[in-house]
Amino acid sequence: xxxxxxxxxxxxxxxxxxxxxxxxxxxxxxxxxxxxxxxxxxxxxxxxxxxxxxxxxxxxxxxxxxxxxxxxxxxxxxxxxxxxxxxxxxxxxxxxxxxxxxxxxxxxxxxxxxxxxxxxxxxxxxxxxxxxxxxxxxxxxxxxxxxxxxxxxxxxxxxxxxxxxxxxxxxxxxxxxxxxxxxxxxxxxxxxxxxxxxxxxxxxxxxxxxxxxxxxxxxxxxxxxx
Amino acid sequence: xxxxxxxxxxxxxxxxxxxxxxxxxxxxxxxxxxxxxxxxxxxxxxxxxxxxxxxxxxxxxxxxxxxxxxxxxxxxxxxxxxxxxxxxxxxxxxxxxxxxxxxxxxxxxxxxxxxxxxxxxxxxxxxxxxxxxxxxxxxxxxxxxxxxxxxxxxxxxxxxxxxxxxxxxxxxxxxxxxxxxxxxxxxxxxxxxxxxxxxxxxxxxxxxxxxxxxxxxxxxxxxxxx
Numbered sequence: 001x002x003x004x005x006x007x008x009x010x011x012x013x014x015x016x017x018x019x020x021x022x023x024x025x026x027x028x029x030x031x032x033x034x035x036x037x038x039x040x041x042x043x044x045x046x047x048x049x050x051x052x053x054x055x056x057x058x059x060x061x062x063x064x065x066x067x068x069x070x071x072x073x074x075x076x077x078x079x080x081x082x083x084x085x086x087x088x089x090x091x092x093x094x095x096x097x098x099x100x101x102x103x104x105x106x107x108x109x110x111x112x113x114x115x116x117x118x119x120x121x122x123x124x125x126x127x128x129x130x131x132x133x134x135x136x137x138x139x140x141x142x143x144x145x146x147x148x149x150x151x152x153x154x155x156x157x158x159x160x161x162x163x164x165x166x167x168x169x170x171x172x173x174x175x176x177x178x179x180x181x182x183x184x185x186x187x188x189x190x191x192x193x194x195x196x197x198x199x200x201x202x203x204x205x206x207x208x209x210x211x212x213x214x215x216x217x218x219x220x221x222x223x224x225x226x
Numbered sequence: 227x228x229x230x231x232x233x234x235x236x237x238x239x240x241x242x243x244x245x246x247x248x249x250x251x252x253x254x255x256x257x258x259x260x261x262x263x264x265x266x267x268x269x270x271x272x273x274x275x276x277x278x279x280x281x282x283x284x285x286x287x288x289x290x291x292x293x294x295x296x297x298x299x300x301x302x303x304x305x306x307x308x309x310x311x312x313x314x315x316x317x318x319x320x321x322x323x324x325x326x327x328x329x330x331x332x333x334x335x336x337x338x339x340x341x342x343x344x345x346x347x348x349x350x351x352x353x354x355x356x357x358x359x360x361x362x363x364x365x366x367x368x369x370x371x372x373x374x375x376x377x378x379x380x381x382x383x384x385x386x387x388x389x390x391x392x393x394x395x396x397x398x399x400x401x402x403x404x405x406x407x408x409x410x411x412x413x414x415x416x417x418x419x420x421x422x423x424x425x426x427x428x429x430x431x432x433x434x435x436x437x438x439x440x441x442x443x444x445x446x447x448x449x450x451x452x
Contacts, residue, residue: 051373051376055373055374055376055377056330056370056373056374057373058330067318067319069318069319069322070322070326071321071322071325071326071329071330073321073325073329074318074319074321074322074324074325074326077318077321078318078321081318092293092295092300092303092304092307093293093295093300095297095299095300095303095304095321096295096296096297096300098300098325099297099299099300099324099325099328100296100297100300102325102328102329103297103299103328103329103332104282104284104297106329106333107332107333107336110333111336111337111340114337126359126362126366127356127358127359127362129359130353132353133352133353133355136352136353140352144282147277147281147282147283148281148282150277150281151281
């Protein structure tokens, strides 16, 4: 097996910790039983070296042998190849759910989330929404969440009994909006997300990301003290 | 080869014609040399039968033999299997560009597009944005478009010489925002989109969708007159 490298940022402030999307690559690697190392790119000053591996200068990216790959959904599908995360006879359905999370669900949740971030961090995310706009975005999101909950009814995971790449993307998309009481009205999604977060692979990925930021804090403190 | 059915709406008003996302399924079918038939679901009154094939009651969906599939990106990747649209040794890269179009690019373009639709059709799309919000969304979109243009520099298609499933999704995502002068500042993207639209497969898909709406108008007129 070729060595796997996950590329993430060298440091982030507190609020996105635990949510930076390298967690999806880490989670898939854990579920797939792939050891990995971590490489960083600077978050504060975007570099040409960063652009060469990720044209939007975002994270994550991975290096897997000779292949460099970006987009967390494509990374998770790539790491899922040949593992139970991607049953070969259900490839198109797994892809359907990966894309459902990243397009249909995230277009709705991301619209609301951006407004919340604008409310809390206008200096970073831009001019805030009115109450009417926020309520409209919330209704659009709630419509999608209700449809998803109904679809999941009676199933443990999106494909039934088998946890797949689609669940990594869908659960992580839901996790990003799990505040301000959003999931209170959706007990089925709440239970689905809790099941996903209880997986040892998620726990290890989460802890590894949080440890990464702690080490980054320590490195910055050492530089500041020197 | 199993019979392929593309599911779309029975009728839409003028403004989304040519842009309803079944065009992506039609385009992929044309590029893949797959004949298809069309089945419709009512747009005005959402039905349980619609929910059974598409949990968000959107279009398109497809039936391919025993498989029912939704999400245009997953449909295009499915139809691309075994064709030059998805070279087996570059599967992860093709998937990367499909998801790049549907998440990274469309999150930015969709945010701006929604504001434009709210400005033009507030009764359908909700409360309109302020000039400052619209300008902020435009800057976010322009940043992504500039990064994409730079990445495409010197290439005919996203993977180089080979037109793939990623180009269907990326070109169609760009096509949706090709108004209000958005692409004027991006001659590389303009040329890329024009190359994509010049493909006979796109032309046939576009004409077939427009013919579908014309036939729908005729059917409605016949019902109204009876």
